Amino acid sequence: MRSVMNRKIGAAAISAAALAMVFSGCGKSEHGLNPDHPVTITVWHYYNGVQQQAFDRMITEFNETVGSEKGIVVQAFSQGSVNELLTKVTDAANEKLGSEDMPDIFGAYADTAYELNQLGRVADIGQYLTKEEQDEYVDAYMREGAFDGEDSRKMFPIAKSTEILMLNKTDWDAFSAGTGASEDKLQTWEGIAELAEMYYKWTDAQTPEPEDGKAFFGRDEMANYILIGSKQMGHEVFQVKDGQVTYNLDKETMRRLWDCYYIPYINGYFAAEGRFRSDDMKTGDIIAMACSSTGATYFPLEVTRNDGTTYPIEGAVYALPNFAGTEPCAVQQGAGMVVAKSTEEREYASVVFLKWFTDVEQNAQFATNSGYLPVKKAANQIPVLDEALDASGQNSSSLMKDSLHIGVEMTNRYELYTNQAFRQGTQARNVIKASMQDWAARDAQAVQDAVAGGASREAAAEKFDTDENFEAWLAELQGLLNDLK
Numbered sequence: 363m364r365s366v367m368n369r370k371i372g373a374a375a376i377s378a379a380a381l382a383m384v385f386s387g388c389g390k391s392e393h394g395l396n397p398d399h400p401v402t403i404t405v406w407h408y409y410n411g412v413q414q415q416a417f418d419r420m421i422t423e424f425n426e427t428v429g430s431e432k433g434i435v436v437q438a439f440s441q442g443s444v445n446e447l448l449t450k451v452t453d454a455a456n457e458k459l460g461s462e463d464m465p466d467i468f469g470a471y472a473d474t475a476y477e478l479n480q481l482g483r484v485a486d487i488g489q490y491l492t493k494e495e496q497d498e499y500v501d502a503y504m505r506e507g508a509f510d511g512e513d514s515r516k517m518f519p520i521a522k523s524t525e526i527l528m529l530n531k532t533d534w535d536a537f538s539a540g541t542g543a544s545e546d547k548l549q550t551w552e553g554i555a556e557l558a559e560m561y562y563k564w565t566d567a568q569t570p571e572p573e574d575g576k577a578f579f580g581r582d583e584m585a586n587y588i589l590i591g592s593k594q595m596g597h598e599v600f601q602v603k604d605g606q607v608t609y610n611l612d613k614e615t616m617r618r619l620w621d622c623y624y625i626p627y628i629n630g631y632f633a634a635e636g637r638f639r640s641d642d643m644k645t646g647d648i649i650a651m652a653c654s655s656t657g658a659t660y661f662p663l664e665v666t667r668n669d670g671t672t673y674p675i676e677g678a679v680y681a682l683p684n685f686a687g688t689e690p691c692a693v694q695q696g697a698g699m700v701v702a703k704s705t706e707e708r709e710y711a712s713v714v715f716l717k718w719f720t721d722v723e724q725n726a727q728f729a730t731n732s733g734y735l736p737v738k739k740a741a742n743q744i745p746v747l748d749e750a751l752d753a754s755g756q757n758s759s760s761l762m763k764d765s766l767h768i769g770v771e772m773t774n775r776y777e778l779y780t781n782q783a784f785r786q787g788t789q790a791r792n793v794i795k796a797s798m799q800d801w802a803a804r805d806a807q808a809v810q811d812a813v814a815g816g817a818s819r820e821a822a823a824e825k826f827d828t829d830e831n832f833e834a835w836l837a838e839l840q841g842l843l844n845d846l847k
Contacts, residue, residue: 393710397433416731476783488515517698521734530649531678558631577633581652585795594688602782627802656733658765679764694778726750
């Protein structure tokens with residue numbers, strides 16, 4: 363009898379152990395999540411307007427579906443601008459007096475994420491993603507967060523953009539008809555400079571007053587021009603190894619960048635008057651611009667002249683120009699999402715949401731509502747985005763559709779580049795952003811003053827189009843970068 367009882371007890375013990383292993387395994391697979399006791403995950407972001415509305419709709423959908431099933435509730439909070447978000451996250455990470463607790467997920471650019479990672483506040487999300495899952499994303503997007511070696515993942519790509527060329531096609535058509543200007547020249551920066559000179563002289567000839575031609579082109583982000591252009595020509599400006607940066611300002615490369623931007627600018631062929639180049643498009647100060655692929659949402663429908671009169675314009679979208687003789691290259695930009703280091707449960711719940719959000723259907727939906735590009739390879743296909751556009755029921759503009767198409771084509775055809783993160787990377791980028799533009803704007807004003815005083819534009823510009831002036835600028839740029847170390 364005792365033997366039978368012992369066998370029963372032993373069998374029961376084995377069954378209990380087996381059940382414990384099963385439940386332990388389930389708990390491990392879900393990393394502590396329990397639908398009966400959901401965990402609340404906070405997200406801080408900088409989306410606003412249409413983008414915030416699209417993001418909020420997606421969060422509601424997640425909470426009502428996968429979140430409800432797994433026990434995850436996501437709450438999102440806009441922190442205003444990118445800089446405001448950066449300040450609040452940094453204050454929280456440093457536990458500054460009066461700051462809020464760190465959110466579970468926050469939007470950040472690589473340099474910010476890198477610095478917070480140095481403080482030990484960033485989770486490695488790679489542990490919650492299989493290699494097969496990681497391979498589903500555009501390679502360049504996943505590499506951005508590899509701060510601690512190739513296998514680390516400290517940023518989750520969620521929506522990206524690149525740069526495109528946008529054109530006031532109405533005024534371009536008139537210019538092309540009057541001069542024979544060819545769209546082929548829109549493919550290179552050298553061609554853009556040639557077109558800009560042609561446009562200035564063509565518009566100048568249409569009025570009796572001398573030297574009042576119009577600028578043709580402007581660009582929004584000068585840092586991208588210099589960093590991407592240098593990369594194309596074989597020289598990365600920010601060479602980063604083990605978090606340490608070396609600044610590589612190759613003289614021949616910098617001169618080519620100078621000749622294709624500074625020289626047209628001081629001659630009045632390029633311009634940057636408003637805060638953004640879309641502002642200059644609205645006033646007719648330029649008819650072409652390099653801007654983010656999300657720029658279609660800001661492209662004007664009409665031009666307002668100085669006298670207050672207006673006329674409608676049609677827009678057109680082209681791939682970003684390249685330097686002649688180089689392989690196509692463009693920036694990959696847009697903040698990723700960073701998961702704060704906390705508990706296994708909260709980190710895993712955060713990754714579950716981000717994986718859901720970036721799945722093909724959801725991410726294509728967000729992209730078509732916000733103007734961003736999807737982050738998975740399977741979603742970066744024109745038919746997928748067109749289907750999402752049709753399903754959204756929105757009357758998306760043809761420019762938005764063209765912008766997404768061009769962006770997808772570039773994602774699949776261009777090398778997408780962003781420099782590795784490093785300490786003071788944001789400050790270094792700001793130096794690159796301002797240096798050539800500030801120098802060009804100052805000298806352009808001097809040329810304009812000389813013209814107003816009776817000098818010819820050609821003679822006035824020649825004073826600044828010298829080797830000495832270029833070398834002085836380059837020396838100043840090198841010094842400003844060195845001062846950051």
